[in-house]
């Protein structure tokens with residue numbers, strides 16, 4: 342009456358709309374390779390454990406190979422009535438090899454199967470993402486090295502704060518990306534346990550060898566608890582969390598690329614081939630790529646929030662709600678890969694406008710802290726020197742000049758500890774070079790950061 346593998350206890354065929362609503366095949370079909378490989382490892386193990394014969398395993402493996410070929414050739418028919426990729430693959434394989442195909446599903450369930458497929462899929466995606474992250478870190482190191490010496494204003498509250506090297510600014514993003522890399526690595530390591538053989542929820546009555554399938558599929562070990570194995574989607578949540586944080590970093594950098602390319606800031610120029618124009622305003626060159634990446638951050642966070650919400654009330658073990666993990670996870674992997682793929686060449690080709698940056702770095706009294714530190718070195722308590730410099734800034738504001746343009750008499754009127762040598766401390770370059778303690782913006786420290794980042798790339802390549 343129905344050819345569904347579970348049709349035995351049903352009196353009515355599935356309602357057509359229910360069938361459509363229930364199906365995941367139209368999106369989980371992208372798991373096909375993992376599904377086939379998981380099945381091959383499973384049936385080989387069944388044969389090794391004497392649960393099926395070697396001949397039976399051989400024909401199932403051959404059938405699975407043919408299904409894989411059909412999918413890759415584009416001749417495989419993905420049908421709603423097959424519900425999901427697991428049943429579609431198994432069904433087609435059985436069509437090809439005959440009733441023996443029915444032995445494949447011995448000692449497993451779609452519940453452990455889908456958990457396995459998702460782990461294998463994410464493991465592979467994370468590998469690609471980690472590769473992109475290393476590439477981006479490298480491009481940023483190259484940029485930081487090539488532009489060494491370029492000075493820009495550093496901001497807090499988006500108000501000019503202290504001058505910094507552009508390279509120091511770029512290396513700040515390398516630190517974030519290194520942490521992102523670490524988060525993806527941790528997540529991949531933690532997820533690398535095989536749930537296969539957990540069965541529907543309680544384990545299996547067959548004498549299977551879960552270590553064998555785990556090893557064959559490149560997992561460190563089998564998972565420990567069957568109930569947890571089929572209920573757990575922490576690995577997907579960890580992936581979505583790592584992706585959200587990483588996308589947030591890309592979004593912050595995007596925001597800065599956008600403001601720094603305005604005519605008001607005019608610090609950078611994105612390459613023409615990474616921008617678009619306006620259909621009405623002929624002068625426009627819009628930073629659409631960073632805008633889109635900033636925008637796509639919303640959907641990545643949405644996936645994380647959606648998935649956390651899906652999971653929060655679920656009783657153990659498997660519930661169909663969990664089928665809702667696929668689209669957000671797939672979409673997030675696609676989004677983060679695309680964002681990184683754009684970022685790598687976009688940063689490589691980005692030009693910086695050194696003169697304009699330097700000019701802005703000397704505005705906004707960016708060396709006021711250096712004058713305060715100068716006084717401290719001459720014995721004035723910092724709180725007092727802060728106040729003195731505040732008065733000097735007020736004076737410069739009145740005169741419409743920088744503090745470094747005040748005469749020595751004017752400066753001395755605020756404190757008699759100020760001498761002629763003060764001018765060599767309050768230039769933009771002096772300010773940058775004096776911040777030489779570890780982690781500061783002086784060239785020496787920035788070079789150290791670049792060296793470390795390059796070593797990071799090497800250690801992880």
Ligand code: ARG
Nearest residue numbers: 365425451452455659663664
């Ligand atoms: N398509 C399902 C999913 O993605 C596969 C697992 C189905 N298991 C079940 N007992 N209905 O979650």
